[in-house]
Amino acid sequence: MKPAVEAKSVSKIYETAGHAPVKALDNVSLAIAENEFFTLLGPSGCGKTTLLRLIAGFEFPNGGHILLQGQDIAHLPPDKRPVNTVFQHYALFPHMTVAQNVAFGLRMLKRPQAEIGDSVRQALALVKMEAYGARRPSQLSGGQQQRVAFARAIAPHPKVLLLDEPLSALDLKLRQAMRLELKRLQRETGITFIFVTHDQEEALTMSDRIAVMSAGHVQQVGEPLAIYESPVNRFVADFIGDSNFLDGAVVKTAKGGALIKVAPNFLIETSAAGAAKGDKVSLALRPEKITLAQPVKGLPRGVVREAVYIGNSTTYMVEIDGGIGVTVRESNSLSGQSHFAVGDRVGVVVEAGAARLLAG
Amino acid sequence: MRSHVGQYPGLRIWAALFFVFLYAPMVVLISYSFNTNKLAMIWGGFSVRWYEKLFTTGGIADAAFNSLVVAVIATTVAVVIAIAAALVLVRQRPFGGAGISTALISMPLIVPEIVTAVATLMFFVIAKAAIGFDFGIGNIVLAHIVFCIPFAFMPIRARLSDMDGTMEQAARDLYATPWQAFRYVTLPILMPGVIAGAMLSFVISLDDFIITQMISGPGTTTLPVYIYSMIRNGITPEVNAASTILIAASTVLVTIYWYVSRPNAK
Ligand SMILES: Nc1ncnc2c1ncn2[C@@H]1O[C@H](COP(=O)(O)OP(=O)(O)O)[C@@H](O)[C@H]1O
Ligand SMILES: [Mg+2]
Numbered sequence: 152m153k154p155a156v157e158a159k160s161v162s163k164i165y166e167t168a169g170h171a172p173v174k175a176l177d178n179v180s181l182a183i184a185e186n187e188f189f190t191l192l193g194p195s196g197c198g199k200t201t202l203l204r205l206i207a208g209f210e211f212p213n214g215g216h217i218l219l220q221g222q223d224i225a226h227l228p229p230d231k232r233p234v235n236t237v238f239q240h241y242a243l244f245p246h247m248t249v250a251q252n253v254a255f256g257l258r259m260l261k262r263p264q265a266e267i268g269d270s271v272r273q274a275l276a277l278v279k280m281e282a283y284g285a286r287r288p289s290q291l292s293g294g295q296q297q298r299v300a301f302a303r304a305i306a307p308h309p310k311v312l313l314l315d316e317p318l319s320a321l322d323l324k325l326r327q328a329m330r331l332e333l334k335r336l337q338r339e340t341g342i343t344f345i346f347v348t349h350d351q352e353e354a355l356t357m358s359d360r361i362a363v364m365s366a367g368h369v370q371q372v373g374e375p376l377a378i379y380e381s382p383v384n385r386f387v388a389d390f391i392g393d394s395n396f397l398d399g400a401v402v403k404t405a406k407g408g409a410l411i412k413v414a415p416n417f418l419i420e421t422s423a424a425g426a427a428k429g430d431k432v433s434l435a436l437r438p439e440k441i442t443l444a445q446p447v448k449g450l451p452r453g454v455v456r457e458a459v460y461i462g463n464s465t466t467y468m469v470e471i472d473g474g475i476g477v478t479v480r481e482s483n484s485l486s487g488q489s490h491f492a493v494g495d496r497v498g499v500v501v502e503a504g505a506a507r508l509l510a511g
Numbered sequence: 512m513r514s515h516v517g518q519y520p521g522l523r524i525w526a527a528l529f530f531v532f533l534y535a536p537m538v539v540l541i542s543y544s545f546n547t548n549k550l551a552m553i554w555g556g557f558s559v560r561w562y563e564k565l566f567t568t569g570g571i572a573d574a575a576f577n578s579l580v581v582a583v584i585a586t587t588v589a590v591v592i593a594i595a596a597a598l599v600l601v602r603q604r605p606f607g608g609a610g611i612s613t614a615l616i617s618m619p620l621i622v623p624e625i626v627t628a629v630a631t632l633m634f635f636v637i638a639k640a641a642i643g644f645d646f647g648i649g650n651i652v653l654a655h656i657v658f659c660i661p662f663a664f665m666p667i668r669a670r671l672s673d674m675d676g677t678m679e680q681a682a683r684d685l686y687a688t689p690w691q692a693f694r695y696v697t698l699p700i701l702m703p704g705v706i707a708g709a710m711l712s713f714v715i716s717l718d719d720f721i722i723t724q725m726i727s728g729p730g731t732t733t734l735p736v737y738i739y740s741m742i743r744n745g746i747t748p749e750v751n752a753a754s755t756i757l758i759a760a761s762t763v764l765v766t767i768y769w770y771v772s773r774p775n776a777k
Contacts, residue, residue: 207684208683208684209680209683209684228683229683229684230684230686230687230688235684235685236680236681236684238677238680240675240677242677242678242680242681243681244678244681244696244700245700246699246700255682255685255687255695256686259685259686259688259691260686303685304684304685307685307686
């Protein structure tokens with residue numbers, strides 16, 4: 152099956168009079184499948200919105216192609232693309248009622264009046280806003296406006312729905328509720344979603360697949376589990392969750408595994424990923440994948456320098472003998488106590504395969 | 512301690528004096544337009560006889576009609592041009608000449624009107640001599656269109672700058688052509704600015720004397736020019752009546768302008 156949306160070597164350069172040109176996208180290639188909940192994740196300014204605007208037709212690429220179900224759409228204006236957008240600040244039409252807003256796309260498509268009425272009712276029912284058809288957008292709360300913006304975008308049954316940080320203007324509780332809601336709407340409508348966010352938690356909880364972007368490049372594409380557990384480089388490991396970055400040298404390779412020495416008495420076993428004996432490598436190690444134990448012989452040992460209580464767990468800064476420091480996160484005991492205190496001597500346990508070898 | 516400069520006692524008197532100087536002459540003028548007595552200084556009782564007389568003597572009705580025609584056409588054309596200019600200057604990608612263009616459009620507001628009037632007169636004299644260009648009242652319409660544009664432009668531009676540009680993108684995204692996006696989204700949201708600009712243009716056109724006086728001739732007299740010519744025979748009750756009509760028309764239009772351009776106008 153053809154991908155719903157495909158970007159082939161897309162580049163976008165913004166030229167502004169009096170400023171240096173900005174390379175917002177540099178040779179980006181992506182393939183997004185039908186019915187997928189696909190997320191573009193990256194820090195502010197990495198080019199997420201630009202990619203969305205290229206797919207919507209508000210900008211045109213300086214190089215490369217954008218395909219919609221195999222058709223090159225790069226030359227089509229926005230009104231000729233079966234793609235709709237949920238804008239960050241909703242962009243509801245203030246002079247129209249909720250129902251008129253939702254009907255707008257269908258009216259422009261010159262659908263029969265009866266069909267428009269049905270589609271508007273369905274779309275409003277889907278977002279549980281049937282009762283608000285006669286209101287003006289200014290008479291709705293932020294969360295309700297968000298729902299109307301969504302209904303307006305899906306009423307014409309687009310092939311692809313683009314969502315640019317749609318939850319960022321909502322407060323935390325509402326944002327969390329809307330995550331589940333959006334996921335449900337995607338399942339029920341079967342529309343391909345391309346969702347933009349800079350919030351890693353949002354991306355991990357909602358997406359089928361995530362593309363992590365940085366400075367106009369796609370760093371990694373994969374399912375949430377793969378992105379979290381097997382980041383390909385330091386940027387991804389750092390941006391998604393917390394990581395310890397450890398530099399070391401390969402001392403032994405065997406059966407697809409490698410033993411890496413990061414400190415005199417601190418050896419970590421990981422999958423080899425093409426590394427050879429003597430190579431200098433970098434490892435990413437999640438704080439929750441390290442456990443602390445009694446400082447028994449044979450374990451790398453160190454001292455707890457800081458202990459930060461964060462409710463159900465405690466984050467420890469451990470200085471390992473020989474100089475390096477690691478951050479460790481451990482669940483607290485049933486009574487809620489931290490297991491260790493500042494100044495305690497501890498042993499550090501890292502299971503084989505807990506750390507990731509980073510490329511580059 | 513006074514918490515606010517507005518609480519100094521002398522200010523009230525100044526404010527009161529200001530209103531007296533501004534409105535007392537108008538109140539007197541309006542009162543005398545309803546005075547039966549021919550002699551302005553003596554009150555002879557209420558009547559509308561000067562209004563009747565005004566409209567039965569041909570000249571003033573013609574002048575009022577000319578004023579109306581000129582104001583309607585000049586306003587309509589000026590508003591269309593102002594909308595187009597605002598769209599280009601506010602909505603297009605920033606281009607080098609945007610700042611200077613905005614300044615040039617607003618320039619007529621600060622050029623002394625007498626200078627504009629002389630320049631306009633010269634333009635028409637030269638145009639007539641060179642290519643026989645003379646449209647009679649059309650000349651006045653043309654001049655009015657030109658000086659109305661900045662007045663129409665200001666509120667329209669302000670409204671458009673306040674309007675979220677993603678509104679139009681949302682319309683395009685929902686399958687509207689550029690024209691439909693303008694017709695169904697931009698224009699309705701712009702409407703308060705358009706009405707305000709139109710009211711302002713209309714009043715400015717209706718009240719203009721200096722420029723119109725320069726280029727008007729027999730058969731192309733507008734109301735202010737006509738009133739001025741009446742004054743040469745002394746301030747008659749008819750002059751008061753004609754002026755009152757002009758005041759009334761302006762007040763209505765300015766009220767509408769004020770109403771639609773309130774900050775919280777939808
Ligand atoms: N219209 C524009 N003109 C010039 N530069 C732009 C424009 N839009 C975005 N940029 C620049 O392009 C880069 C990517 O922007 P954007 O796609 O909005 O990033 P994101 O959505 O990931 O925050 C940024 O450096 C931004 O400043
Ligand atoms: Mg963005």
